Amino acid sequence: MGIVDAHHLSKWYGQVIGLNDVTLSVPPGITGLLGPNGAGKSTFMKLMTGQLKPSQGAITVLGEPIWGNPALYFRIGFCPEQDAFYERMTGLEWVTALVRLNGVDEAEADRLARGALDLVELTAVGDKKIGAYSKGMRQRVKMAQALVHDPELVVLDEPLSGMDPLVRRKTIRMIKEWGRQGKSIIVSSHILHEIEAMTANILLISQGRILAEGDVHQIRELIDEHPHTVHIRAERTRALAREFLAYDDVLSLKFEDDAVVVETGRPDVFYARLTELAASGELGVIHEVTSPDDNLQAVFRYLVKP
Amino acid sequence: MQPSLWSSAVRIFDLSLGQMLWSRRSVFLGLVVGGPVVLAVALRLAEASGLLFTLDRPRPAGAMLYGMMIWLIYVRFIVPVLGVFYGTSLIADEIEDRTLTYLFTRPIQRAAVIVGKYLAYLVCTGLLLLPSVVIVFFLVVPLGRGAAIAGLFPALLTDLGMLGLGLAAYGAVFAFVGARLKRPLLVGLLFALGWEPAALLAPGYLKRLTVAYYLQALIAHEMPQDGLRGAFLQAFREVPSLGTSLVGLAVIVGVGLWLAGRTVERREYVLEQ
Numbered sequence: 001m002g003i004v005d006a007h008h009l010s011k012w013y014g015q016v017i018g019l020n021d022v023t024l025s026v027p028p029g030i031t032g033l034l035g036p037n038g039a040g041k042s043t044f045m046k047l048m049t050g051q052l053k054p055s056q057g058a059i060t061v062l063g064e065p066i067w068g069n070p071a072l073y074f075r076i077g078f079c080p081e082q083d084a085f086y087e088r089m090t091g092l093e094w095v096t097a098l099v100r101l102n103g104v105d106e107a108e109a110d111r112l113a114r115g116a117l118d119l120v121e122l123t124a125v126g127d128k129k130i131g132a133y134s135k136g137m138r139q140r141v142k143m144a145q146a147l148v149h150d151p152e153l154v155v156l157d158e159p160l161s162g163m164d165p166l167v168r169r170k171t172i173r174m175i176k177e178w179g180r181q182g183k184s185i186i187v188s189s190h191i192l193h194e195i196e197a198m199t200a201n202i203l204l205i206s207q208g209r210i211l212a213e214g215d216v217h218q219i220r221e222l223i224d225e226h227p228h229t230v231h232i233r234a235e236r237t238r239a240l241a242r243e244f245l246a247y248d249d250v251l252s253l254k255f256e257d258d259a260v261v262v263e264t265g266r267p268d269v270f271y272a273r274l275t276e277l278a279a280s281g282e283l284g285v286i287h288e289v290t291s292p293d294d295n296l297q298a299v300f301r302y303l304v305k306p
Numbered sequence: 307m308q309p310s311l312w313s314s315a316v317r318i319f320d321l322s323l324g325q326m327l328w329s330r331r332s333v334f335l336g337l338v339v340g341g342p343v344v345l346a347v348a349l350r351l352a353e354a355s356g357l358l359f360t361l362d363r364p365r366p367a368g369a370m371l372y373g374m375m376i377w378l379i380y381v382r383f384i385v386p387v388l389g390v391f392y393g394t395s396l397i398a399d400e401i402e403d404r405t406l407t408y409l410f411t412r413p414i415q416r417a418a419v420i421v422g423k424y425l426a427y428l429v430c431t432g433l434l435l436l437p438s439v440v441i442v443f444f445l446v447v448p449l450g451r452g453a454a455i456a457g458l459f460p461a462l463l464t465d466l467g468m469l470g471l472g473l474a475a476y477g478a479v480f481a482f483v484g485a486r487l488k489r490p491l492l493v494g495l496l497f498a499l500g501w502e503p504a505a506l507l508a509p510g511y512l513k514r515l516t517v518a519y520y521l522q523a524l525i526a527h528e529m530p531q532d533g534l535r536g537a538f539l540q541a542f543r544e545v546p547s548l549g550t551s552l553v554g555l556a557v558i559v560g561v562g563l564w565l566a567g568r569t570v571e572r573r574e575y576v577l578e579q
Contacts, residue, residue, distance in 0.1 A: 050410075051574070052576070068571075070414055070415060078407070078411040082577065084405050085405065086321075088324065098321075101309070101321075101413070102413055
């Protein structure tokens with residue numbers, strides 16, 4: 001038995017299929033859920049966190065059905081994709097208020113919340129309003145609320161979305177560390193390199209179906225055959241572009257508002273160089289790195305080709 | 307151990323009250339609730355400048371004006387409007403702001419979310435409405451012949467209790483509407499400003515399907531009996547006994563909250579990405 005077991009699980013939104021006849025067992029440890037936008041990742045995560053009820057089939061989490069079983073949330077933490085908060089609260093107030101819903105008293109809730117903020121390296125800004133947080137901080141405070149009650153299973157929906165390279169690297173390290181400490185983590189992304197940096201165990205999902213389960217490396221070879229687009233929002237985009245032109249893996253680049261968009265043939269090498277650049281600060285601040293899922297879509301089209 | 311419904315509701319109340327009090331909705335409805343205060347100030351200024359016509363009635367003009375304001379402005383308009391705007395938003399705001407996920411992935415009964423938010427609604431609307439009534443009382447009652455404020459003070463306390471019950475009843479009804487329907491505000495406004503006045507004017511038992519019918523028996527003020535205005539007001543005056551009213555309002559609160567809690571427990575809320 002896995003930490004999450006789905007048996008002919010389907011979910012429809014009216015006429016639209018969100019998840020289609022999925023049967024699988026997720027093992028303990030870190031598992032990556034990889035698929036393009038609209039593939040069904042969030043639907044699957046909402047089903048495994050009991051926010052949605054299966055239209056057909058069944059899903060159990062840690063051996064118990066999750067829908068209508070609130071006691072199971074003592075053992076599960078969920079970090080949703082949406083960038084939504086009670087903006088007027090400070091990070092500490094928000095995490096404290098949420099962990100109080102687990103039934104702990106105020107003093108204990110405060111202690112746990114401070115510990116969780118420390119875990120995601122937000123102690124210094126715990127007393128600032130969430131509305132004043134950067135995108136990376138907002139992502140991490142969401143993780144803090146998911147971890148604050150020390151759950152056995154943590155479900156993270158696109159946790160690295162919109163983070164700058166340094167925070168992204170730190171967050172990946174954190175997630176791996178939580179895995180080493182014995183937590184089971186299910187993390188979704190549409191970027192293979194993010195998942196690959198955390199775990200070799202992946203679930204490939206597309207059009208509501210699980211296409212493949214298992215080792216990431218075979219998929220990676222397929223990905224590398226397709227150019228990968230990276231969108232970098234930065235302080236000095238022209239200086240960055242000049243630097244990128246010297247890289248042999250960069251196939252093309254263009255400017256969009258305050259961003260430079262790069263197409264690379266070797267994303268792993270490019271991301272490594274970009275992180276070094278961000279760390280050195282030589283070419284100004286890199287605010288945000290995102291990747292559209294066009295390249296992954298191409299791989300999925302290849303995988304589902306008859 | 308899973309916390310009880312009540313203890314979870316109290317924690318949701320703690321989490322929600324500040325958000326509710328300092329929302330744009332509160333600013334907007336604060337202006338609505340401020341309307342009668344502005345009117346009362348205008349009446350006082352008019353009287354001071356000699357413009358206000360002093361009515362020669364058996365009862366002091368100020369007390370009568372205050373009673374009319376309670377009846378027509380607060381009971382008929384402000385209380386239902388507060389109920390609609392806040393009650394329908396208890397769950398809808400969390401859906402619109404996409405923060406419902408955080409509450410529904412905690413080890414609490416989902417019904418605790420609606421109960422806690424309903425308690426926050428009662429405090430928030432009470433803080434908005436009741437000071438307005440008190441200010442209007444002290445500004446309007448002394449108008450004209452200058453009625454004795456002390457003599458009418460028990461009526462003020464009755465009014466505050468009656469308006470509190472009105473908020474509780476409308477809030478419970480609209481909490482259910484908000485939990486159940488996709489466009490709760492429109493339905494709520496149709497109910498409060500369309501169905502309720504229409505049903506009260508209709509002969510027969512339809513008026514028993516309104517909140518206002520049960521609230522009317524608790525209004526401490528008599529309305530004028532003569533003239534067009536009196537006839538108009540009279541149309542609303544078929545009231546049940548005090549006991550029936552209190553039981554009716556208690557049933558509305560209980561059933562409304564039970565239905566809202568049951569809906570939230572069973573319904574899937576799909577948040578937009």
